[in-house]
Amino acid sequence: xxxxxxxxxxxxxxxGIILIGNEILxxxxxxxxxxxxxxxxxxxxxxxRRITVIPDExxxxxxxxxxxxxxxxxVFTSGGVGPTHDDVTMEGIARGxxxxxxxxxxxxxxxxxxxxxxxxxxxxxxxxxxEGAELLASDLRFPAVMIRNIYVLPxxxxxxxxxxxxxxxRFRSVPFHLKSIYxxxxxxxxxxxxxxxxxxxxxVQCGSYPKLSHPEYxxxxxxxxxxxxxxxxxxxxxxxxxxxxDVVKIE
Amino acid sequence: xxxxxxxxxxxxxxxGIILIGNEILxxxxxxxxxxxxxxxxxxxxxxxRRITVIPDExxxxxxxxxxxxxxxxxVFTSGGVGPTHDDVTMEGIARGxxxxxxxxxxxxxxxxxxxxxxxxxxxxxxxxxxEGAELLASDLRFPAVMIRNIYVLPxxxxxxxxxxxxxxxRFRSVPFHLKSIYxxxxxxxxxxxxxxxxxxxxxVQCGSYPKLSHPEYxxxxxxxxxxxxxxxxxxxxxxxxxxxxDVVKIE
Numbered sequence: 001x002x003x004x005x006x007x008x009x010x011x012x013x014x015x016g017i018i019l020i021g022n023e024i025l026x027x028x029x030x031x032x033x034x035x036x037x038x039x040x041x042x043x044x045x046x047x048x049r050r051i052t053v054i055p056d057e058x059x060x061x062x063x064x065x066x067x068x069x070x071x072x073x074x075v076f077t078s079g080g081v082g083p084t085h086d087d088v089t090m091e092g093i094a095r096g097x098x099x100x101x102x103x104x105x106x107x108x109x110x111x112x113x114x115x116x117x118x119x120x121x122x123x124x125x126x127x128x129x130x131e132g133a134e135l136l137a138s139d140l141r142f143p144a145v146m147i148r149n150i151y152v153l154p155x156x157x158x159x160x161x162x163x164x165x166x167x168x169x170r171f172r173s174v175p176f177h178l179k180s181i182y183x184x185x186x187x188x189x190x191x192x193x194x195x196x197x198x199x200x201x202x203x204v205q206c207g208s209y210p211k212l213s214h215p216e217y218x219x220x221x222x223x224x225x226x227x228x229x230x231x232x233x234x235x236x237x238x239x240x241x242x243x244x245x246d247v248v249k250i251e
Numbered sequence: 252x253x254x255x256x257x258x259x260x261x262x263x264x265x266x267g268i269i270l271i272g273n274e275i276l277x278x279x280x281x282x283x284x285x286x287x288x289x290x291x292x293x294x295x296x297x298x299x300r301r302i303t304v305i306p307d308e309x310x311x312x313x314x315x316x317x318x319x320x321x322x323x324x325x326v327f328t329s330g331g332v333g334p335t336h337d338d339v340t341m342e343g344i345a346r347g348x349x350x351x352x353x354x355x356x357x358x359x360x361x362x363x364x365x366x367x368x369x370x371x372x373x374x375x376x377x378x379x380x381x382e383g384a385e386l387l388a389s390d391l392r393f394p395a396v397m398i399r400n401i402y403v404l405p406x407x408x409x410x411x412x413x414x415x416x417x418x419x420x421r422f423r424s425v426p427f428h429l430k431s432i433y434x435x436x437x438x439x440x441x442x443x444x445x446x447x448x449x450x451x452x453x454x455v456q457c458g459s460y461p462k463l464s465h466p467e468y469x470x471x472x473x474x475x476x477x478x479x480x481x482x483x484x485x486x487x488x489x490x491x492x493x494x495x496x497d498v499v500k501i502e
Contacts, residue, residue: 025289027286027291035282048276
């Protein structure tokens with residue numbers, strides 16, 4: 001694929017998502033945060049380039065975070081923040097960035113207000129951040145933590161979404177436009193039509209997703225672009241190559 | 252965490268999972284294969300160490316696969332095999348391993364029997380494999396492809412599972428045993444109990460998973476080990492630290 005930078009397109013911002021969680025790798029929990037974030041970023045016009053799931057281990061987290069922070073415009077982590085022994089995300093990020101872990105005075109004050117005389121050492125761990133971290137969304141009960149281009153969110157889906165909702169406007173860019181064509185022909189016949197369309201419209205993102213034993217269609221074809229006119233042209237080109245009877249529905 | 256190799260435990264085999272799919276990164280499809288594979292491997296006694304989701308790009312696939320093949324005992328890929336332009340997994344793996352893509356004679360014969368006079372160039376792409384690939388589960392309509400320690404499965408969940416079911420016994424090892432304790436105390440209080448238990452039983456895998464606004468419990472604690480006696484001892488130790496009223500249920 002020709003990189004977008006050589007095609008003259010507006011270059012979308014990129015994101016990488018790191019899920020920190022033994023519970024996902026051991027099959028006890030199915031993650032919902034990555035799929036949510038991918039949908040949100042698509043709507044905002046941000047290109048998610050990679051998702052990775054790694055265990056709750058300081059060294060691994062540090063290595064992964066520092067690579068992502070170099071490779072993508074935005075990095076999101078999910079999970080591993082909290083008061084227990086397996087909450088090592090902050091320590092991992094600090095290690096990866098080569099900075100110490102410090103107690104953030106504003107977070108300590110929040111915890112003190114929240115727990116009052118029940119504030120203990122375990123709960124104070126929730127005030128620990130990599131040195132240099134900033135707080136976002138301060139109107140939430142507990143703010144979101146950002147350091148450089150890394151956004152550190154908790155794994156609990158309700159809180160993950162609450163925090164993302166509070167900061168999402170800072171990521172808004174040129175949205176992606178999408179057309180889906182559901183066809184009753186198989187990929188073996190469809191492939192040539194797609195290849196011919198892509199020769200004329202190489203900048204459209206085209207996906208082909210077969211569905212087994214669906215009563216109505218065999219393949220969902222998706223066309224996407226940040227340029228709505230270009231998308232319409234590629235769509236019309238492909239439609240002209242298909243027989244009217246091939247198409248089940250368009251979305 | 253002390254690596255298992257220094258603890259004198261039997262060292263479990265490790266696995267890495269690579270999902271190849273723009274459709275996941277762009278939020279159009281929620282993957283089900285990784286969660287399925289994590290559950291299966293846990294039952295089989297294999298330790299999944301990493302999941303990654305990357306786009307349908309040859310260079311990226313090659314780099315990822317060769318790193319995984321070096322780092323883990325078993326590598327599974329999901330997606331990107333088929334007749335269309337976005338099916339570049341085989342090419343990516345070949346690139347990563349430094350071997351050419353070849354048409355496998357047995358796969359060509361299968362396709363010829365399946366499609367007869369409708370066999371075309373697009374469908375013949377499904378016979379392409381990295382040189383040196385082996386076929387497994389030959390009694391399936393279409394076999395599974397393995398090269399070195401890499402198992403190449405299609406993204407369609409029904410076929411992914413069918414192929415894995417057909418080959419899973421080759422991965423069976425010492426299973427992990429799991430105990431879950433659901434408690435009505437929060438992590439801020441629980442943390443100290445867990446830390447004390449872990450000082451006595453450092454080899455047990457312990458997770459702490461808070462649940463928001465559940466009517467019955469606040470946190471699910473999980474203890475795991477491949478050694479059932481050690482697990483029972485760690486479990487009894489933790490139970491003795493909790494007040495009887497703290498525990499909602501045990502699984």
